[in-house]
Amino acid sequence: MIIGAYEAMPYLVECLASVEAQTIDPGRIEVITVDDGSTDGTGEYLEEFAARAAMPVTVIRQENSGGPSGPRNVGLGKAAGRYVFFLDADDRLGPEALERMVAIGDRNGTDVVLGRIEGVNRGAPKSMWGRTLERTDVYSSNIKFTLSAQKLFRREFLTRHHMRFDESLWTGEDAVFTMEAYLRADGVSVVADHTCYYLVGRDDGKHVTKSGGYALRFDSARALMNLIAELVPPGERRDQLMLRPFLVTLLPQFGPQYAKDSEKVRRHKLELAQPLMDAHWNEGVAAQMKVGERLRLHLVARQRAELLLSVVEFVRAKKQPAALLERRGRRVYIAYPHFRDARAGVPDAVYLAGAREARAFPGYREGGTPSVLRRAVRRARRALRSSGSATPGGRAAAA
Template identity: 40%
Template sequence: MPVKVSVIVPVHNPGPFIEDCVASLLRQSMPPDAYEVIFVDDGSTDATPARLDALAAEDPRVRVIHQENSGWAGKPRNVGIDASRGEYVMFVDDDDHLGDEALERMYAYGIANDADVVVGKMAGKGRAVPVELFRANRPRAGVANAPLIDSLTPHKMVRRAFLDRIGLRFPEGRRRLEDHVFVTEAYLRAGNVSVLSDYVCYYHVRRDDASNISFRRFEPAGYFKNLREALDVVERYTGPGPLRDGLFRRWLRVEMVERLRGRRFLDLPEDYRRELFEEIHGVVVERFGPGVAAPLQPSQRVVAALVADGRYDDVVAFAEWEAGVGLAVDPEGVVWQDGVLRIAFAAELTHDGGPMTFPSAGGSPRWPPQDMAEAVRWLGADTVDRFDRTVPDLLLRERTSSAQYFQPAEVVRETVPAGDGSRVRLVLRATATVDPATAVSGGPPGEGLWDVWVRVGLGGWTKELRLGPAPRHHGRPAPPAGVVAGRVVLPYWTDRHASLALDVGHASKRLGLGRVSAGDVTVAEDRLRVVLPLYVPEATAVLLRLTGDRSGDLREVFGTLSPGGRLEAALPDTEPAGRTWLTTVCLTPDTDGARFHPLPFALHIAPDGVLVVPAPQPGGARHLAHGLRRAMYRALGRVTARGK
């Protein structure tokens, strides 16, 4: 079979952090003879070269190329491209890893859409990754109709023939932003770029030792010299006008303005801060016309204007002011309704711990601002003008992988008077819908723990916060677990952060089944009936298991769980008298790895019927005997003669 994909991994002293990468590459769902993995060892001095050579000796998919250290990842990637045999090449860093179906899905998507470049959804584990780009699949994307420019890391799948036809390779040597130069040209010259957003393909990982190259402090002069090379690519393949300005805006916003804001800027040493500011000022004055900064969000535009004017002290003062900006989120309701979980919340920006307020009256404060007070007034007025377009997002984020998914929401925007009425608060009230059948890109969430996050972009600040704290003071506990769409979904407030999370398929004790008492159970005409504290939107099959008091005794029978949590099942043959049977229930018998949950009652077969008694605790024979005696004296009215 021809090689479909060549995975190229530049390697330099990753130590144990390479193991997750290796494991993910070897367990890909793509047939083993359809892809290859090329590790390019860039002069590693740890045990990695021997580890990779041993791997290559065992697995025909793996090749290893050793070379002297080149100083950065550009040359190893180029060596891998030249050695590749695949129709597409996929670039992976040695401390990151892929989703199990990444290669298969990305290749199929690229072929289906005749894409020269395929961008797969990313999840950041301790690292920021693009969010807006992955709201939906984009089979035909370009820099003019999609925020492609937000994703300039090299972790893409690219058609090898396309690279050869245009002669595109990574800049080499010890330098920064080689990926920006490569990816920008690929975007601008590709016949088509496809964005796959319904599956997490790439996990971008911050190492526990925080030694990823991209996290090391850079030398400003060299960094912005390299950044100018990416701007050169844009100028080479676009003409003056809105498209070029929009592309340039990405570097102004991400690589310049954001580096000069809030605590990120203030926490730098003073001499480094000044050097960074001067280099950024030079690029802004030299390369960017007025159309680049004008569409920025308010706070970003303020910083850009101060930089253009060379006002270092004001940039520091503004950073000190906006270091106090935060987000407050108040959960207002979490309920099951019509088979979905509806989560209501309110969100607003804060400043120095209290609600942020804005000018209530219209007006056009002077631009550009002449001092800090003018800058804050202008920022407030412009933010109010944009408020009617602000939409908060609710995301489900899988706790282990950090994969996240947007949930649909309805929003109401409220302008609330503050103080004497000269200022207002901008409050967003939203109700998001989490459908267990479709919450993850149209499919159900996998088993595990999912945290609920709220994301708000307003005024040029993008803030994220877990939904909490738990509204205990409002008397609104989390709703019961739901048996919905073939899975058990338990909303709960976490113990540590008192924030909302969903347990999918893992919960046992938290389900609340222990609140059922033996007195809640009836047995009549060989049918067991009990109401469980569960949300059930429609009747579903469950599996009732009876485990006898003799080794190996086990009976199973299907029952029905109906709305209201009503469980009903016909009892299997449990003769002879004198036996006691513990009860457990599987709420999702059609699911792989489904769990049986213990019920807090047992069935004792008496000579003339069935007694429902408390289930014994582990090792609790005395407890069981006591329960049987109590049942004999107090629950004879619940005895039903079998067969009568």
């Protein structure tokens, strides 16, 4: 258990209480805490905890490093257990969390274990908790949408791949670390039927993910995209993973805040996005998005600042675009701004809804693409017509 802490009081009190309350044998828990230059009594409280805790606790006090990567790497260098779990000092574990996660990891021999996360006064990822998965991977589940560091990692696995947090990143460093672990892991397990971790919203707003300027988000997106491109060959699987940094990290930079940004900031955001779009944006990634998402990133890729601003303002106003059904309801276009505006020149395909999005519109008919069976029947009919026309009277010749 590695706990990096900076100015963590009073949240640290409940955090450590949740560690003490774990049902797994205390002798099996090794706690390594790193006080990253706190001035609010965090270091002193960690030492008090170490003096009374039933499990072995190491307290390391260091000058402030400026981010969570340094303390996590220090703790990782000291860890000696079979597994490593990164616990943030303002969050807390759920009851039985370690016991359940270690059990499923041992049962399946997996290198990474995810425990269900819930938010307290803040949001939390939800799409990956549909059911408990004994063994899965990053392509067969939605785990790519939870890339925080609060996972159970097999320590030997991290050591074998020389994995550490990137201390040059001020935000999103855990996303790069966790995605690399997903990609290199011999299986991932998911505990979905029991809350293992509580993400706690601080009243003072001192969350690393909420701090720092917008340029740091582009650094984070670049690092994650480059990692995916390095480890996954071009094709459907790479596109599937690229959706995450485009959707979660890059797109919010062109959300409602973009309309309130100065002209200078808007121009800078487009400049920062350009190399990322040139390198990694393609039809495979775009096809996975909803129309409003795809349209904004298409305009970012084309550097169409004047069109992008009007689309963002439309989204910011929470307006509902009209839908146009064509081909007897089998094709749905969602008419965001500039749809079929000849002067704008945005292709119709950008506005074409995928099946999941199209189902929300009355009159939509599934099956715009013929099924395999239907295509086979059509081929058979064409073959019969062809063989029949080659004989007198239009009948097929006898065998």
